[in-house]
Amino acid sequence: MSLSRLCATPIAALLLVLLPTSAALAQGGPSLVVTERVETRTLAETRPVFGEVVARRDSAIAARVAGIVDEVGVLVGDLVEPGDMLAVLDRQLIGIELEQAEAGLAEAEAGIEVAQARVVRTQDVFTRTDSLRGSAAFSEGRLEDTRGAFSEARGQLAEAQARLLNAQAALERARYNFERAEITAPFRGVVLSVETDPGQFISVGNPVVRLLDVTTLEIEANVPAQYIAGLSPDLSLSGETEDGTPLDLTVRAILPTEFASTRTRPVRFVADLQSLTRRVAVGQSITVSVPTDAPRDALSVPKDALTQSASGWSVFVDEEGVATPRTVQVGVAMGDRFEVLGGLNEGDFVVVRGNERLFPGQPIQAANADTAQSGSPSDTPSEN
Numbered sequence: 001m002s003l004s005r006l007c008a009t010p011i012a013a014l015l016l017v018l019l020p021t022s023a024a025l026a027q028g029g030p031s032l033v034v035t036e037r038v039e040t041r042t043l044a045e046t047r048p049v050f051g052e053v054v055a056r057r058d059s060a061i062a063a064r065v066a067g068i069v070d071e072v073g074v075l076v077g078d079l080v081e082p083g084d085m086l087a088v089l090d091r092q093l094i095g096i097e098l099e100q101a102e103a104g105l106a107e108a109e110a111g112i113e114v115a116q117a118r119v120v121r122t123q124d125v126f127t128r129t130d131s132l133r134g135s136a137a138f139s140e141g142r143l144e145d146t147r148g149a150f151s152e153a154r155g156q157l158a159e160a161q162a163r164l165l166n167a168q169a170a171l172e173r174a175r176y177n178f179e180r181a182e183i184t185a186p187f188r189g190v191v192l193s194v195e196t197d198p199g200q201f202i203s204v205g206n207p208v209v210r211l212l213d214v215t216t217l218e219i220e221a222n223v224p225a226q227y228i229a230g231l232s233p234d235l236s237l238s239g240e241t242e243d244g245t246p247l248d249l250t251v252r253a254i255l256p257t258e259f260a261s262t263r264t265r266p267v268r269f270v271a272d273l274q275s276l277t278r279r280v281a282v283g284q285s286i287t288v289s290v291p292t293d294a295p296r297d298a299l300s301v302p303k304d305a306l307t308q309s310a311s312g313w314s315v316f317v318d319e320e321g322v323a324t325p326r327t328v329q330v331g332v333a334m335g336d337r338f339e340v341l342g343g344l345n346e347g348d349f350v351v352v353r354g355n356e357r358l359f360p361g362q363p364i365q366a367a368n369a370d371t372a373q374s375g376s377p378s379d380t381p382s383e384n
Contacts, residue, residue, distance in 0.1 A: 030363035033354035035318050036302045037368075038344045043298045043334040044230070046289035051221025051239075053273065053284040057187060057213035060195070061086060063202045064180040067094065072198055074209060080185040087196060087208045089181040094174070101167070101174035108160070108167035115157035122150040189213045217273050217280060218252060221288045222264035228254060230291040231267060239271070239288045243278065247271050249288060300337040301328065305350035315344070316351040316358050318366050323351065323358045 067089035074086055126146040132138040189211040196208050219239070223231065231251050239247040249269040258265045269288065273280045305315045306328065313330050316323045331339030344350070349366065351358065358364070 030321065030365040031323070031354060031358060033316075033318075033323075033351045033358070033364050033366050035349040035366040035368060036305065036352045038299065038301050038340065038346055038348040038350060040297050040346055041300050041337070042295050043300060043337070043339060044291040044295040045293055045332045045334060046238075047224075047227070047292050049221045049223055049288045049290045051219045051269070051286045051288050053217055053280055053282050053286060054220045054268075055212050055214075055282050056216035056218060057189070058192075058210070058282075059186075059213075060207035060210050061183065061186065062205050062207050063087075063089070063183060064204060065089065065094070065177045066203045067181060067201070069196050069198050069200045069202060072194060072196065072208075074191045074194065076191055076194060078191045079189075079214075080191060080211070081188050082185055084185045085182055086185055086191075087183045089183075089202075091178060091181045094178050094181050098171075098174040098178050101171040105164075105167040105171045108164040111160040112157070112164055115153070115160040118153040119150070119157050122146065122153040126150045183208050185211060187211070187213050188215050212282065217282070219249065219269040219271060219273075219286050219288065220266055221269065221286075221290075222259065222262065223267045223288075223290055225258060225263045225265055227290050227292055228265055228267075230294065237269070237289055237291070239269075239286050241276065241278070241287075242285050245276060245278070247273075247276075247286065298331070298334075299340040299344065299346055300334065301330070301340050301344060301350060302352050303333070303336055303338055304352040305355065306330070306338065307355060316355050316364075317344070318349040318351065318364060321363055321365065323355075323360065323362045323364045325360050 069087055070090045071088040072086070073084075073088070074080060080086070126143075126149070129139075129143045129146045133143075191209050192212050193210040194208075195210065196202055196206070202208070231254055233251055233253065235251045237249045237251065239249045241247060249271045251267060252270045253268045255266040255268065271286075301315065306313050307315070311327065313328045315326050315328055317326050318324075326343050328343035329341040331341050333339075349368075351364070351366070354364075
């Protein structure tokens with residue numbers, strides 16, 4: 001293993017500090033190594049499936065009113081927050097229509113007052129005329145005239161009330177148009193394209209900008225249909241980016257569709273993509289490790305402990321400070337470990353760093369992998 005490769009991991013970097021000097025080797029001192037425990041884990045055989053980063057919301061933000069574009073406030077690539085201005089339509093004509101609607105409402109309210117006064121007046125006349133019934137001053141014709149006037153006044157009041165409702169609706173519409181003349185961002189996102197320019201007329205529904213929601217990125221992978229039974233919402237899986245960065249995934253949804261040509265079904269996964277050091281982009285490839293069977297308990301050994309020769313796989317076991325070789329029968333690869341079919345027992349400590357320099361029976365001084373990663377000085381073996 002090259003020096004540059006050894007320095008690529010925290011454990012390897014620590015091991016370089018702990019490695020004995022040539023003088024120590026010459027004196028027969030123990031070789032400093034890092035070990036890890038052979039243990040039973042719940043494992044499942046997996047198959048890599050390629051997915052890609054997608055956005056839950058990729059929206060063409062449309063105009064809600066028609067008009068001439070007066071101002072465009074964003075450029076491609078801008079990050080906008082909810083409520084930020086994207087574009088503004090010419091409000092002069094819309095403002096005039098709002099003033100007309102306000103005047104129409106005032107006129108309708110005045111008409112209500114006039115109609116109500118007419119109803120009260122004609123009702124009084126009708127009541128007085130009807131009270132003369134049986135006297136010499138009573139006239140049946142006059143009573144009918146006052147009854148008709150009263151009915152007409154009530155009809156006019158109903159018409160005035162209808163005009164008032166129309167005026168209120170017209171005012172609400174005018175206010176809506178005036179407020180929506182400024183087109184704002186409905187969610188946090190990045191502007192992918194600007195679809196209009198100042199001076200351009202746009203109709204209701206015309207796109208203004210295309211906005212990508214960067215807060216709801218997730219992963220979609222087309223999983224072979226035969227593996228779908230092993231997936232369920234909230235199931236935790238592992239994955240990695242193109243550069244090998246590990247990623248913890250959770251199944252969010254299994255979509256009820258299947259592509260007949262590939263016999264695959266789309267599955268959505270969520271992950272903490274914002275924690276990646278490399279900026280994430282929609283369409284970026286992600287490899288998902290999909291289980292091919294039900295999880296089971298199996299004895300497992302770290303991959304780094306295994307070395308291969310003509311006789312098969314072998315490991316060095318720490319037996320009371322002595323490097324003892326063991327031939328191992330391994331099963332399926334599961335993440336960073338292999339299933340153990342024979343040759344090792346639970347609780348054995350195998351060398352995972354420094355094993356390439358060992359020979360059978362060599363004295364060793366071991367640091368556990370967990371303490372080596374944490375860098376705890378109390379648990380790190382010292383060089384004598």
